[in-house]
Amino acid sequence: MNINNNIINLTKTTKVPLLAGAVFVAVFGTLLHFVYEWSGQLWFVGLFCPVSESTFEHLKLFFFPMLLFSLFMRKGVSSPPFSTASLLFSTLIGTLCIPILFYTYRGILGYGIAALDISTFYISILLSFWLLYKRPDRKNGEFLLWVMTLTVTGCFLTLTYSPPTLGLFTVP
Helix, strand or coil: CHHHHHHHHHHHHHHHHHHHHHHHHHHHHHHHHHHHHHCCCCCCHHHCCCCCCCHHHHCHHHHHHHHHHHHHHCCCCCCCCCCHHHHHHHHHHHHHHHHHHHHHHHHHHCCCCHHHHHHHHHHHHHHHHHHHHHCCCCCCCHHHHHHHHHHHHHHHHHHCCCCCCCHHHCCC
16 A cells, blocks of 8 residues: 555656656757757857758757756756666657657658658657656666767767768758
8 A cells, every 4th residue: 555655656746847847858959950050050059959950960859958857857856856777768768769750650651741750859758758757766777878878979979060971860
């Protein structure tokens, strides 16, 4: 009986920060789509915002807002706080989900639809926050998740202005 009460209390205390986080990532990520142009194409802004219409560049729309949300959540805003492993895992999975959904639906249809392109971003947000909701206390693999997150960050910082000649880096 006590375990069930703890689970109910856990879900109540995680719903509000997760809902606010999902809205934050959706709004901030959507705005990031335009910030590079608004900045007059400042090179350092392009490190965190898309500089082209490539799929790789659009991963930044999710990754950096979610990473910012994760840093905020580690300060103990929710009770109990989300584990670092859970936050990093959901950030990486949400980022990975975008190209998987994008290329899967385009592969099936044989062409792109703008509404479906945009929906991959929002579906990725929902999946990421659902994962956080299901496992806010993940403990396994934190070191590996940090390595992966720093590697993805490094890729954004180094490949933005010198992308390889791979499909992910070309405009579809």
